Amino acid sequence: MARKYRVGVIGATGRGDYGHAVDVAFRKLDNVEIVAVADASEAGRVAAQKRTGAPRTYAAYKDLLAKEKPDLVAVCPRWIDQRHDMLMAAAEAGCHIYTEKPFWRTLKECDAVADALDMRHLKLGIAHISQYSPVLDTVLKVIADGVIGDLLEVRARGKEDARGGGEDLWVLGSHVFGLMRSVAGGNAVSCYATVAAQGRAVGRADVKDGAEGLGPLAGDHVQATYAFPKGVQGYFASRKGAAGAPTRFAVQVFGSKGVIELESGYLVKAALLRDAGWSPARSGAKWQSITSAGIDKPEPRTDGTYEGGHVAAITDLIGAIEQRRETKCTARDATAIVEMIAAVFESHRLGKPTELPLKTRVNPLTLL
Known part of the structure; x- marks a missing residue:
């Protein structure tokens, strides 16, 4: 049987929200299941839960990672200031990642995320949708x-x-x-x-x-x-x-x-x-x-x-996980x-x- 991937969605209402509708793109795929949403904003959590159909919500994304143990994490906010911490937390929790672009604010932090993913044999997809x-x-x-x-x-x-x-x-x-x-x-x-x-x-x-x-x-x-x-x-x-x-x-x-x-x-x-x-x-x-x-x-x-671009990128990410290959836009590509x-x-x-x-x-x- 085909594997179904458990997905945790991280948003930040008022600080980049859910990017270019990254969260709802996952609903277009049959081989994923959104298990939870994290957002510090209560109103944002309620709205995201309604959009995604997630059964559970969390105010802190680290609680989502610890309790749900998702296979894949969607780091959605368009704003870039929190992204490094979100990416590192997801990598340290052993999760594959799909994230908004650009990757991060400095090359030092880009290197740190790429190293953390490589060390754990984790894959990253990023919303440079033209690449797909x-x-x-x-x-x-x-x-x-x-x-x-x-x-x-x-x-x-x-x-x-x-x-x-x-x-x-x-x-x-x-x-x-x-x-x-x-x-x-x-x-x-x-x-x-x-x-x-x-x-x-x-x-x-x-x-x-x-x-x-x-x-x-x-x-x-x-x-x-x-x-x-x-x-x-x-x-x-x-x-x-x-x-x-x-x-x-x-x-x-x-x-x-x-x-x-x-x-x-x-x-x-x-x-x-x-x-x-x-x-x-x-x-x-x-x-x-x-x-x-x-x-x-x-x-x-x-x-x-x-949305079609997101779906293509997420599909490529899952293919990379299953086939043990690189994604079309890796963490090293995003760093470049x-x-x-x-x-x-x-x-x-x-x-x-x-x-x-x-x-x-x-x-x-x-x-x-």
Whole structure:
């Protein structure tokens, strides 16, 4: 008989709540059973119990872990300030984990969680839902098949709304960095970046506590360049109040024979331009769609929602547990994404390119 996984849900009403509906995504799976919810807010516990159908609730998540002994824990809050303690407690209780993104605020704590999981042979899934998209799988095959030639550059921008700059780098940049790593085929090896506030270089006086528990944060304009193996260059930028309509929040992949554009999200369409000059105005080339089925083929799937992304990620996590393999976005992958964020501030602090992996494992803004 197929195993049924006992799931404990951790939320924090008023401090990140239950993320992008992470809790209810588990109800879409037949091989899991939500056994309890933990939330310090009584009203939050009542609402979450109603949504999830959990038979029991706890005010303290450590009590849930101790008494319920779940197989898998959902660390749901969107705010990041409590996540490290929640992740470590779940790992120490011997639980596999599905968590909201980004992973954690500093590389030191990311390392600690990854080590704790490795030591206990535990698996982690994270809500970088783009990593689980079957459209990404098709895009990677198109690149591997040489359709756009030799890979040259990968460009991305954040949403560039009121969060533009440092906050955008953390909250939305983490999504496109995951895609950038997937396309480039590995970790960045160096970063050169500048961070500005109102047109001048960020200094110690500009560092404030960021929203959503992000910790020390600064800057309304970020510009970063990354070097990847095999000569591939990566670019990221975000400027407050510079949002486009439609949004520029996407990854553009430039090759010697063409371009691919892929938005962040689960089962979001991609587009292909077979044009070595990257200029359809000159070449007359037309964009083609890329779906999970291939180039210019209708999308056969209907699960293209944020919830669908959670379900795909949780399914991958359970598959990794049962097959004793890695998830599509491991704790080390999630750490590498945070490292690309931290590298922006470290390069700015040093005023020069910085090599990755970073030697500095604390928030570089605290060292300005």
